[in-house]
Amino acid sequence: MRKPVLTIFYQFNPWHSTIGGIQTLIKIFLKYAPNEFEVRLVGTEYKPNQTIGKWQVVEFAGKKIKFLPLFTLENDNVRSLVPTTIKYTANLFKYCCESDFMHFHRLEPTLASFYWRGEKTLFIHNDIRTQMQGVDNTKAILWQKCPAAYFVLEKLLVSQFNQILSCNTDTAELYRQRYPKSADRIAYIKNSYDNEIFYPLTSKDRETQRRELAYRLGLPEETRFVLFAGRLHPQKDPILLVRTLAALGDPNVHLLIAGSGELEAEVLTEIGHLGLCSQVTMLGAVTQNELAQLHRLCSVFILTSAYEGLPLVVLEALASGTPVVTTKCGETPKFLTPNSGIVCSERTPTCIADAVRKILQHPENFPSESCVQAASPYAAFNVVTQVYNDMWRRWEGSRGRE
Known part of the structure; x- marks a missing residue:
């Protein structure tokens, strides 16, 4: 047959x-x-x-x-x-x-x-x-x-x-x-999401990999990383992402941007305008395995989109044990639990920064196990x-x- x-x-x-x-x-x-x-x-x-x-x-x-x-x-x-x-x-x-x-x-x-x-x-x-x-x-x-x-x-x-x-x-x-x-x-x-690629680390291994990345980037050992991954495209609103980092106002937080696209030049201009060059690393397009490694060592994944369906990158972050901060769009708010992330009521730098701050200040309220559990049905x-x-x-x- x-x-x-x-x-x-x-x-x-x-x-x-x-x-x-x-x-x-x-x-x-x-x-x-x-x-x-x-x-x-x-x-x-x-x-x-x-x-x-x-x-x-x-x-x-x-x-x-x-x-x-x-x-x-x-x-x-x-x-x-x-x-x-x-x-x-x-x-x-x-x-x-x-x-x-x-x-x-x-x-x-x-x-x-x-x-x-x-x-x-x-x-x-x-x-x-x-x-x-x-x-x-x-x-x-x-x-x-x-x-x-x-x-x-x-x-x-x-x-x-x-x-x-x-x-x-x-x-x-x-x-x-x-x-x-x-x-x-x-x-x-x-x-x-591909569950063979996206999975969490132990707390000890996560901390080790976080410190190693800080060392490679020439940053202080206590640096905490927040991650965005996706096209630099109007749908994802990366300008709002950069302004969120400015509103956060924490010099020990470093933003990793994995992606490229038509707004790359505007993003770089905004980073310079806000004086954030030392707090942002533009990684360009990365492989799936490289992205998985970033998810596992970051403290928060941020999504500032204007609209979405159900972004795979959110599932990948959660499956890696990383809590998510997202705008109120798409399917994510319907399955994100209170201990796996925060849905922002407003698409503003201040509102999104407040959500990121809550997770960074109280990571115990967003345990890796809860994030993985939210993603597992997918x-x-x-x-x-x-x-x-x-x-x-x-x-x-x-x-x-x-």
């Missing part, structure tokens, strides 16, 4: 250090794919002079997959004049990539798939309503300039999906209201395995009807 084929569509290359929860989730689906499935990825290439537009058998996380790069994309962390999604969609029209199962993580590329045969699933990663409203005039995506056009496109395309899965319960409910005929195909899905082995099991049951059922 031939294997069922899953094809995943997204504009990235999994062998390149890339930033974003969607990329991380796709890597988890590749890594944890059972041997009963043939898995394919339609992505992009980032190295010149490599084969574009042809399927290649390659290895990822010890598994053989098929990979089709549509075009060369040297840096997917920075937006270009022509949005990458548009380039990806235009190139996808050149191919027919239909398969037994197809996973899409953007709406636009499904223009090309409308007449393809096979089971199609659309994953929605953000709070669409808030995203389109452009909170605080944060123009994170071009569709915010004309949301009506987006919803017209969405209405045109939504009928082709067998499933619409959202990691945000509010968005799932919004879609059920907008598309009542498809309501039974719309569901909430937990995002997941472990990849549990979540992704269940998705594949459901796909396998549907596959067997469809073959039984043939």
